[in-house]
Amino acid sequence: QQWKEIMNRDNIYLLKTEEWDPLKVIAISDVNVTLDLSSPSTIALVCGRLGLFYNTMEGYVHHPLYPKYRDILIFNDIEKLLDRISQYISNGVKANNLIDDKDLECFDTYRDDKGLERFRRVVLSYSN
Numbered sequence: 001q002q003w004k005e006i007m008n009r010d011n012i013y014l015l016k017t018e019e020w021d022p023l024k025v026i027a028i029s030d031v032n033v034t035l036d037l038s039s040p041s042t043i044a045l046v047c048g049r050l051g052l053f054y055n056t057m058e059g060y061v062h063h064p065l066y067p068k069y070r071d072i073l074i075f076n077d078i079e080k081l082l083d084r085i086s087q088y089i090s091n092g093v094k095a096n097n098l099i100d101d102k103d104l105e106c107f108d109t110y111r112d113d114k115g116l117e118r119f120r121r122v123v124l125s126y127s128n
Helices: 002-007 022-027 039-046 078-089 115-127
Strands: 031-035 051-054
Touching: 002 051, 002 078, 031 039, 031 078, 039 051, 051 078
Parallel strands: 031 051
Antiparallel strands: none
């Protein structure tokens, strides 16, 4: 029932992510759902957007986000995944509350808002 409701929405798109730049996928979507722990959803999480993973293989037990985020960000039950999407669409879940900043640091060590300063230092080092 939820799947039918989701697919009937005119703002839902299924994309082959290998044909798209992950940043473009994130720019045009509210929720990124990828099969396994792949880049568009991971980048979405780093950017503070909602990235969910559907994992049918259970082969990621050593991944830093698993099992801590099983049934929160990583799902192997399609009904639980669809329920999470429904919660987000109805504003029942905020993306920035789903994952700790410390856990995101393993993907993005520069989550400190000092990127412009680092860029300035690199430019200065090359111009001297």
